[in-house]
Amino acid sequence: MEKFENLDPKKQQKILDSALMEFAENGFGQASTNRIVKNAGIGKGMLFYYFKNKKDLYEYLVDYSMNFIINEYLSLVDINESDFIKRMRDAAQIKMKAQLENEHTFNFMGTFMLTKDLDLPPHLQKRYEHLQQQGYALLYEGIDKTLFRKDVDVDKAFNLIRWGVDGYQQNLLQKLQGKKMTELDLKPYWDEFYEYLDILKKSFYTN
Amino acid sequence: MEKFENLDPKKQQKILDSALMEFAENGFGQASTNRIVKNAGIGKGMLFYYFKNKKDLYEYLVDYSMNFIINEYLSLVDINESDFIKRMRDAAQIKMKAQLENEHTFNFMGTFMLTKDLDLPPHLQKRYEHLQQQGYALLYEGIDKTLFRKDVDVDKAFNLIRWGVDGYQQNLLQKLQGKKMTELDLKPYWDEFYEYLDILKKSFYTN
DNA sequence: TAATAAATTGACCAGTGTGGTCGAATGTTG
DNA sequence: CAACATTCGACCACACTGGTCAATTTATTA
Numbered sequence: 001m002e003k004f005e006n007l008d009p010k011k012q013q014k015i016l017d018s019a020l021m022e023f024a025e026n027g028f029g030q031a032s033t034n035r036i037v038k039n040a041g042i043g044k045g046m047l048f049y050y051f052k053n054k055k056d057l058y059e060y061l062v063d064y065s066m067n068f069i070i071n072e073y074l075s076l077v078d079i080n081e082s083d084f085i086k087r088m089r090d091a092a093q094i095k096m097k098a099q100l101e102n103e104h105t106f107n108f109m110g111t112f113m114l115t116k117d118l119d120l121p122p123h124l125q126k127r128y129e130h131l132q133q134q135g136y137a138l139l140y141e142g143i144d145k146t147l148f149r150k151d152v153d154v155d156k157a158f159n160l161i162r163w164g165v166d167g168y169q170q171n172l173l174q175k176l177q178g179k180k181m182t183e184l185d186l187k188p189y190w191d192e193f194y195e196y197l198d199i200l201k202k203s204f205y206t207n
Numbered sequence: 208m209e210k211f212e213n214l215d216p217k218k219q220q221k222i223l224d225s226a227l228m229e230f231a232e233n234g235f236g237q238a239s240t241n242r243i244v245k246n247a248g249i250g251k252g253m254l255f256y257y258f259k260n261k262k263d264l265y266e267y268l269v270d271y272s273m274n275f276i277i278n279e280y281l282s283l284v285d286i287n288e289s290d291f292i293k294r295m296r297d298a299a300q301i302k303m304k305a306q307l308e309n310e311h312t313f314n315f316m317g318t319f320m321l322t323k324d325l326d327l328p329p330h331l332q333k334r335y336e337h338l339q340q341q342g343y344a345l346l347y348e349g350i351d352k353t354l355f356r357k358d359v360d361v362d363k364a365f366n367l368i369r370w371g372v373d374g375y376q377q378n379l380l381q382k383l384q385g386k387k388m389t390e391l392d393l394k395p396y397w398d399e400f401y402e403y404l405d406i407l408k409k410s411f412y413t414n
Numbered sequence: 415t416a417a418t419a420a421a422t423t424g425a426c427c428a429g430t431g432t433g434g435t436c437g438a439a440t441g442t443t444g
Numbered sequence: 445c446a447a448c449a450t451t452c453g454a455c456c457a458c459a460c461t462g463g464t465c466a467a468t469t470t471a472t473t474a
Contacts, residue, residue, distance in 0.1 A: 003450090030237055033433060043452040048434060152406050160406065163374025164367045171366075199359050199367065203410035210421090240462060250423040255463060 004050035004060075015040040015050075020061055020104040028058055028117045055118070062124055065109045066131050072098040074134045082144035084158065085201055088165045091138060092193070096169060100181050147205050157204040168196055211257035211267075222247040222254075227268055227311040235265055235324045262325070269331055272316045273338050279305040281341045289351035291365065292408055295372045298345060299400065303376060307388050354412050364411040375403055 004012065018040035022031045033054055037044050051057040076094045081087045099106045120128065139162065148154045172189055201207075211219065225247035229238045240261055244251050258264040283301045288294045306313045327335065346369070355361045379396055408414075 026233075026237065030233060032431075034431070044433095044454095045435080045452055046450080049450075054433065152409070153402070156403055156406055159374065159378075160367075160371045160403065163370050167366065167370025167373065195360070196363055196367065199363055202359070239460080241460075251425095251463085252423055252465080253421080256421075261462065 007050075011042075015042065015047075016061070016064065017104045019057060020065070020108040023058060023061060024104065024108040024111045027111070027115060028054075033057075058118060059121065059124060061108060062112060062120065063127075065105045065112070066124075066127055068098070068102065068105050069109055070131060070134065072102075074131070074138060077138055079137065079141060082142055083147060084143045085161060085197055085205070087138075087143070088161060089193075089197055092165055092169055093190070096172070096186075099173065100176070100184075149204055149206050152204060161200050161204060164196065164200055168193055214257075218249075222249065222257075223268070223271065224311045226264060227272070227315040230265060230268060231311065231315040231318045234318070234322060235261075240264075265325060266328065266331060268315060269319065269327065270334075272312045272319070273331075273334055275305070275309060275312050276316055277338060277341065279309075281338070281345060284345055286344065286348060289349055290354060291350045292368060292404055292412070294345075294350070295368060296400075296404055299372055299376055300397070303379070303393075306380065307383070307391075356411055356413050359411060368407050368411060371403065371407055375400055 004015075007015075015036075019036050022036045022039070026032070031054075033047055034044070037047050040047075047057070051060060073091075073095050077087065077091045079087075081090065119125075143158075145154050148157050172193075176184070211222075214222075222243075226243050229243045229246070233239070238261075240254060241251065244254050247254075254264070258267060280298075280302050284294065284298045286294075288297065326332075350365075352361050355364050379400075383391070
């Protein structure tokens with residue numbers, strides 16, 4: 001494992017990306033180590049020089065992805081912002097940035113969370129539950145419910161805002177798919193996003 | 208092909224479900240005919256007695272799925288309903304019903320549409336484009352825009368409503384996943400859905 | 415009932431891909 | 445030079461691939 005971590009970061013990332021992609025698209029069982037090394041541009045032997053076997057590699061990826069998502073997303077969102085829409089705004093921007101910088105990680109984690117085709121060793125399982133809990137807190141903890149309209153069920157407004165934000169994000173990701181991220185100007189998209197948020201605010205908050 | 212269509216419908220469906228599932232989960236290339244026959248509970252030979260090869264089977268499934276989605280979903284939505292929210296309500300109910308009755312078809316069509324790992328023969332390609340067009344019309348054709356609030360961009364309201372409806376539907380499907388559909392009482396869920404729609408109406412229509 | 419036809423099976427085929435190993439070659443350091 | 449770390453891909457036994465087909469069971473007809 002240390003072998004892999006002392007590698008040239010560029011190469012490291014290429015291997016990670018290749019593996020994350022392969023597992024995300026095919027699940028653990030159907031994923032092919034041959035394809036991984038081919039797409040990573042390394043010899044077959046190296047993969048098993050860095051990781052002792054397929055499962056070991058997979059668990060490393062789970063660990064890596066969870067770290068990434070916690071460090072580059074969840075822990076960066078200000079949980080003290082009690083205005084739900086503002087918090088969603090921050091979260092969306094942070095998430096989008098992380099997602100554009102490392103889409104394979106998010107894809108991998110996404111399919112991992114909803115298929116779970118391998119049971120994890122206890123320490124990873126623990127960390128996974130912690131991550132879920134942190135994701136939950138991000139959405140629901142410490143929100144100021146007094147900002148919402150009185151004539152609308154707060155939880156429902158909650159969900160509608162969430163679905164709206166997610167919908168826009170999904171939409172944007174699809175539009176940006178494949179685009180080179182270098183000097184990609186996101187400003188107009190954020191402006192549009194803010195307009196959506198204004199509408200949501202006008203619709204679900206007391207004005 | 209006629210061989211397959213003259214089969215006992217129960218058995219027919221079991222084979223279809225097995226194949227739809229296999230292709231949906233693994234794509235054309237990675238899908239295994241061995242797994243298909245095993246899960247369908249038939250001998251290997253029969254599959255190639257009904258369909259001349261793997262590709263033939265796949266194309267049959269595409270055709271079948273498109274027919275299903277058009278007949279049991281798209282063509283049942285009243286395109287003359289000009290109230291967007293009402294049309295979305297109808298569409299959601301029809302779609303949900305179809306989806307619960309035949310989830311594998313929707314899964315298959317879903318992954319097919321966004322991966323397209325096989326190019327279709329022209330007549331299927333045509334039908335596919337027609338289906339996309341029908342899906343578009345369902346959302347955008349003949350909507351009465353005067354119902355919307357004047358101080359909110361109509362297209363954005365459009366999208367927010369769409370995302371809200373999709374979000375709820377997604378949410379509901381997940382909750383109902385695996386549940387037996389026999390005597391499954393959807394009424395409370397539709398009631399909840401209507402409450403959401405009321406909120407959307409209150410928020411985005413002129414009152 | 416006997417004869418014919420249709421439906422069904424799974425062992426079998428050659429070929430491809432599997433996760434993983436290892437001896438040899440190359441690079442690095444002292 | 446020697447000792448060691450890194451890298452490769454041919455190679456392994458084996459599992460699985462899409463597809464075939466002789467043999468058998470089942471249904472239909474005469």
